Amino acid sequence: MGYSGFQIIKEGLFGQKGWKPLWRDPAPKARYDAIIIGGGGHGLATAYYLAREHGLTNIAVLEKGHIGGGNIGRNTTIVRANYFLPGNQEFYSHSLKLWEGMEQDLNYNVMHSQRGLINLFHSDGQRDAFVRRGNAMINQGDDAILLDREGVRSHLPYLDFDNGRFPIYGGLYHPRGGTARHDAVAWGYARGADQRGVDLIQNCEVTGIDIENGVVTGVQTTRGAIRARKVGIVTAGRSGQVAAMAGMRLPIESHVLQAFVTEGLKPVIDHVVSFGMGHFYISQSDKGGLVFGGDLDFYASYAARGNLPMAEHVMEAAMTLMPMIGKARVLRSWGGIMDMTPDGSPIIDTTPTKGLFIDCGWCYGGFKAVPASGFAFAHLMATGQPHATAAKFRLDRFRTGVGLMDEEGTGSQHNLH
Amino acid sequence: MRINCPHCGERDRREFYYMGDAVAVTRPAPDAGPDAWDDYLHNRDNPAGDTRDLWYHEAGCGAWIVVARNTLTHAVHGATLAQKAAS
Amino acid sequence: MARLIALGAFGDLLPLQTGDVTCTEVMRETLFCVAPYRGQHKAVSAALKAQLGLSLPAAGRRKIAGDAICQWIGHDAWVVSAPVMLDGLAAVSDQSDGYAALDVAGAGVEAVLARLIPLDLRSTTFKVNHTARSLLGHVPVSITRTGAQAFEVMVMRSMAASLVHDLQVAMSGLARRGSA
Numbered sequence: 001m002g003y004s005g006f007q008i009i010k011e012g013l014f015g016q017k018g019w020k021p022l023w024r025d026p027a028p029k030a031r032y033d034a035i036i037i038g039g040g041g042h043g044l045a046t047a048y049y050l051a052r053e054h055g056l057t058n059i060a061v062l063e064k065g066h067i068g069g070g071n072i073g074r075n076t077t078i079v080r081a082n083y084f085l086p087g088n089q090e091f092y093s094h095s096l097k098l099w100e101g102m103e104q105d106l107n108y109n110v111m112h113s114q115r116g117l118i119n120l121f122h123s124d125g126q127r128d129a130f131v132r133r134g135n136a137m138i139n140q141g142d143d144a145i146l147l148d149r150e151g152v153r154s155h156l157p158y159l160d161f162d163n164g165r166f167p168i169y170g171g172l173y174h175p176r177g178g179t180a181r182h183d184a185v186a187w188g189y190a191r192g193a194d195q196r197g198v199d200l201i202q203n204c205e206v207t208g209i210d211i212e213n214g215v216v217t218g219v220q221t222t223r224g225a226i227r228a229r230k231v232g233i234v235t236a237g238r239s240g241q242v243a244a245m246a247g248m249r250l251p252i253e254s255h256v257l258q259a260f261v262t263e264g265l266k267p268v269i270d271h272v273v274s275f276g277m278g279h280f281y282i283s284q285s286d287k288g289g290l291v292f293g294g295d296l297d298f299y300a301s302y303a304a305r306g307n308l309p310m311a312e313h314v315m316e317a318a319m320t321l322m323p324m325i326g327k328a329r330v331l332r333s334w335g336g337i338m339d340m341t342p343d344g345s346p347i348i349d350t351t352p353t354k355g356l357f358i359d360c361g362w363c364y365g366g367f368k369a370v371p372a373s374g375f376a377f378a379h380l381m382a383t384g385q386p387h388a389t390a391a392k393f394r395l396d397r398f399r400t401g402v403g404l405m406d407e408e409g410t411g412s413q414h415n416l417h
Numbered sequence: 418m419r420i421n422c423p424h425c426g427e428r429d430r431r432e433f434y435y436m437g438d439a440v441a442v443t444r445p446a447p448d449a450g451p452d453a454w455d456d457y458l459h460n461r462d463n464p465a466g467d468t469r470d471l472w473y474h475e476a477g478c479g480a481w482i483v484v485a486r487n488t489l490t491h492a493v494h495g496a497t498l499a500q501k502a503a504s
Numbered sequence: 505m506a507r508l509i510a511l512g513a514f515g516d517l518l519p520l521q522t523g524d525v526t527c528t529e530v531m532r533e534t535l536f537c538v539a540p541y542r543g544q545h546k547a548v549s550a551a552l553k554a555q556l557g558l559s560l561p562a563a564g565r566r567k568i569a570g571d572a573i574c575q576w577i578g579h580d581a582w583v584v585s586a587p588v589m590l591d592g593l594a595a596v597s598d599q600s601d602g603y604a605a606l607d608v609a610g611a612g613v614e615a616v617l618a619r620l621i622p623l624d625l626r627s628t629t630f631k632v633n634h635t636a637r638s639l640l641g642h643v644p645v646s647i648t649r650t651g652a653q654a655f656e657v658m659v660m661r662s663m664a665a666s667l668v669h670d671l672q673v674a675m676s677g678l679a680r681r682g683s684a
Binding site: 241252253299300302307309413415 | 418429430431435436437438451452455456458459460461462463464465468470488489490491
């Protein structure tokens, strides 16, 4: 089903009764050419690009819950390409380009809003670091503008510029950064994949991965055994459990990252803003809620909820940066489950098992990566070769020490990112 | 989350610093080879359920402790001194 | 050897009185940290008993004999108020200038501390010569009950002014309410 202005007017006039479900609800077949484990943003995008770019349509996405029920529905919806290190740079740059064409490509409104992202800095040293990052972004072909204090004020007049401890010195402005409607991204890719013949199978939990003589032959699920010569694990948040079915231990610890939303307000924050000296970033959703978050709680967790000390810390940082937020009331908070790798960068690679591929370790940057991750993982699964933009996301980089991508410069070690 | 320190009793989570899975109490021998060290440094069981991890009672007695905890519920079952767990 | 003049860590900040709570500096000219080597706990305890008249107290306790104190200060560590000879038994370091201590006392002292320290310090659970490590506001402290309405708070010396500031805010806040 396509969307058109004519159809929207017609449905408006006749009670919105003509819309149909966006994807089928097929029973699993006994055999597919390829299986994607995980019906989140990355898994759906992988299926979509496998079908669109590589003509592989006899494939299934197996989701243990429902489409869009995992981290794709639990993030803070920010889309940006402001990475510093080779490896991450070209990947996120590619991702942003895919975001920019996504709505036309999918014929689906994901409410991608390039409202601009401003990372604030609060000292001379931090300005130097941001100048360097900005130059790296420009060299990559993306956009970065260094704002001085008055430049920031013209965009964000409501900040506390003269805070005693952390006065605002300026900001790095990334105009093409912004937000998107997270659920709609899942729905758009699901619809696109389904239209191309991909079977999206919900309530189908994978319970085992079948391997014979080092070659994958299929999976066991709660809805029976399914054969396939290619299997992709795309289950960030539960990567360790699924990888264990193939006898793998991953360089990943799962942590909880909290996010918060206030009650709906009139438009007040029309950018994405991040504080340079505390863990706090914010944007306003199209519904009006102020969506904000901070840093990890810093302990292994799958609970999808955090503890109060980090909530307090985030609120304190918010009050330091924009005292006006004290008037807003928090509506709810939640936690996403982060696949944390030692260097804070992701993994898209083959595994020791032939035909088994893995896409994981998205740390706290998975949402913006959805299209490029799907694109690169589809390329890897279809051709056996890494896509140029994701060639550095190797699983063995921790063992060899070659090609680590430590954006924060804290060292390649667990619990530092 | 409140953690039972063997010295200090039950204390708030914010008195503690987190150091991840309690692999450090079973460190490989210096000559164990690169694979054992890679596994020790990087790879994790990362269980969804009961786990043992290392915490440091930074704002209390300064002891490293091994905490038995559930990653799905945040329930804390108990803690022992890392000193004892390692010996 | 010349005898040096002992200067307090708190300068003009103490003494302090607000409502029915007072703060006064506890001057200790010497303070040594004792950390027994592995397996030497009993030997250290016996040596201290012979030298100071005090054996090592359990975790969370303090002992006093005359002018001498021996106080648990953390994992496998104690402080004693007089020089001791423990060669081969324990690491002993002179921390005389490292710490600052004050007495906070008065009818409202538990209510003041309840605003600052997340521990149950009531006399039914936290008795005289019980000691604990925790946070007072954001300041790491060692707190000991010294009497029915009196506590000693020990901090790293650089935190002395922050400690007094936090206590002062809590004391005046409580005084303005009129009662605990």
